Amino acid sequence: MKTFAIQFYYELLKLFARKRTYMGFIAFIAIELVILLGVNMHKRMFLSSMEDYGLDFSHYFSGPTVAFQMINYTAFSLGSLYLALVCGDIVCKEVEDGTMRMILSRPVGRLRILALKFLAGAVYSWSLALFIVLTSLAFGVLDRGLGPFFVVDPFQKLAGAFTVGVGLDRYVMATSALCFSMTTLSCLAFMFSCFNMKPASATIVTLSIYFADIILYKIPFFEDIKGYFLSANMNKWSQFFQTDIPWNVVGRSAAYLVAFDIAFLAIGAIYFARRDFKS
Amino acid sequence: MIRLENLQKRFGRRMAVENLSLEIPAGALYALLGHNGAGKSTTIGMMLGQVIPDQGRVLIDGHDVRHERAKALDQVGAIFETPSFYGYLSGRRNLEIFCSYGRPVAREEMDRIIDIVRLGPRINDPVRVYSHGMRQRLALAQALLPRPRVLILDEPSEGLDPEGIYEMREMIRRLHREFQLTILICSHLLAEVEQICPDVAIMRNGRLLFHGDWRKADPGATLEEFYMQTVKGIEA
Numbered sequence: 438m439k440t441f442a443i444q445f446y447y448e449l450l451k452l453f454a455r456k457r458t459y460m461g462f463i464a465f466i467a468i469e470l471v472i473l474l475g476v477n478m479h480k481r482m483f484l485s486s487m488e489d490y491g492l493d494f495s496h497y498f499s500g501p502t503v504a505f506q507m508i509n510y511t512a513f514s515l516g517s518l519y520l521a522l523v524c525g526d527i528v529c530k531e532v533e534d535g536t537m538r539m540i541l542s543r544p545v546g547r548l549r550i551l552a553l554k555f556l557a558g559a560v561y562s563w564s565l566a567l568f569i570v571l572t573s574l575a576f577g578v579l580d581r582g583l584g585p586f587f588v589v590d591p592f593q594k595l596a597g598a599f600t601v602g603v604g605l606d607r608y609v610m611a612t613s614a615l616c617f618s619m620t621t622l623s624c625l626a627f628m629f630s631c632f633n634m635k636p637a638s639a640t641i642v643t644l645s646i647y648f649a650d651i652i653l654y655k656i657p658f659f660e661d662i663k664g665y666f667l668s669a670n671m672n673k674w675s676q677f678f679q680t681d682i683p684w685n686v687v688g689r690s691a692a693y694l695v696a697f698d699i700a701f702l703a704i705g706a707i708y709f710a711r712r713d714f715k716s
Numbered sequence: 717m718i719r720l721e722n723l724q725k726r727f728g729r730r731m732a733v734e735n736l737s738l739e740i741p742a743g744a745l746y747a748l749l750g751h752n753g754a755g756k757s758t759t760i761g762m763m764l765g766q767v768i769p770d771q772g773r774v775l776i777d778g779h780d781v782r783h784e785r786a787k788a789l790d791q792v793g794a795i796f797e798t799p800s801f802y803g804y805l806s807g808r809r810n811l812e813i814f815c816s817y818g819r820p821v822a823r824e825e826m827d828r829i830i831d832i833v834r835l836g837p838r839i840n841d842p843v844r845v846y847s848h849g850m851r852q853r854l855a856l857a858q859a860l861l862p863r864p865r866v867l868i869l870d871e872p873s874e875g876l877d878p879e880g881i882y883e884m885r886e887m888i889r890r891l892h893r894e895f896q897l898t899i900l901i902c903s904h905l906l907a908e909v910e911q912i913c914p915d916v917a918i919m920r921n922g923r924l925l926f927h928g929d930w931r932k933a934d935p936g937a938t939l940e941e942f943y944m945q946t947v948k949g950i951e952a
Contacts, residue, residue, distance in 0.1 A: 440816075440820075443816050444816050444817065447812065447816050450805075450809070450813075451802060451805070451813065454802075454805060455804060456804075472749075492927055534800050535796065535798060535799075536800045536801065536802065537799030537859070538766055538796060538800070539796070539799070539800060539814060539855075540763065540803075540814070540817055541764065541766045541867075542764045542766070542792070542793075542794040543789060543814065543817035543818045543862075544785060544786040544787070544788075544789040544790045544792075544817070544862075545786070545787070545818070546785060546819040547787075585783050637932065676757045711768065713727075713761065713766065713767040713768060714761065714766040714767065715757065715758065715761055715766070715767060716757060716796060716797060716800070
């Protein structure tokens, strides 16, 4: 166990010592500031939504309202890029650079190497999700203060108004669900990273699949099978902001995502365990 | 110490290694020779469990590399033609990372090996600023840190300048002499191997043509002459 902990520490060190790992964090700060500006310029949109629900705009338009908009717009649309970039790189970059051969000349099993790399990728995706939520909340609260808030997303058929205490509980639950959802995208990128391909290819293939999934999910022809799309299930994190949390919907999506995760990891691991590593 | 039993590996339609059996005794200084594509690197890959053989097995100190990987590779150090490191980390950090995959290494032991490969003053610099020779010495350090009994060197002199080649040769001799390591060198630099290794294995197109003491096989010949005779003899 101690050996695994030391190896995991070095895996994280390798990942977080690279400048490109931080690109996503910087990009999110920039886009959150732009969204903050946009929200302030279009308050009227929120005013009409709140009036539809009989809520007082001045009371419910607070920092967490703005933060939700930031997270909802950016978490996957921009987050997917960095998850695919970092997790798609994590194995095949080492293979391409030749460091994987050096590692494989050591008395360490291939599955252990993969486990270390997957966990490091998961830590990255969780830290990115947490960073998105915390910075969005921080910017939102700095701009509009902390208070009761209202969230709305017509596409997800989502609307809810919360007091600060309940609302922050919902934020904690939604953040956990967001971390969980982002792990699925990491698993997809990780699977391609285990294949014999260039790091850029792993990133591009991951993004292609994810974007194709979003496109198909939004096309009405596929209404009947909508529930099976990756993006449909990944977006369920926002359901924690429904007035009554639809636990059955959230639970079903979580089960789908776990199944996807296991499938992606198993395929990647089986391929990696059988492949040859040559210069 | 190292035993290859009927090793076979095919990549697509090309047979990379065909029925290769070879035994390298403990304490030997052995060279694996052959042209580019002869199957040397594939053989080394199979010895280190990086390439999975279609048939046969590799035993190191009696342990099957494929099925008892940890035990078999526990006392093996290896360096490759183009040693690869994490360029954005220091030489010391790189050594710590690679050592973490094997037995724990004390800091004093690491310092001693760093001194042996003469990287002391530069060990805390990022590897991206190292010359090729320095990278090769760092690779040797990482190979020596598990205190191996077997050292596998794939083209250790490749890309080095004359001074670097001389240093590497002396280093190999010293390691063999002082630490009684079993050393397997994979190379196509015959003049270099001639100065170091009494025993050689010659491969061509995936097949083993000769193995043993080449000087006994043809006392008057240089290694280059012996190699060419062996290869041409088969072709004829």
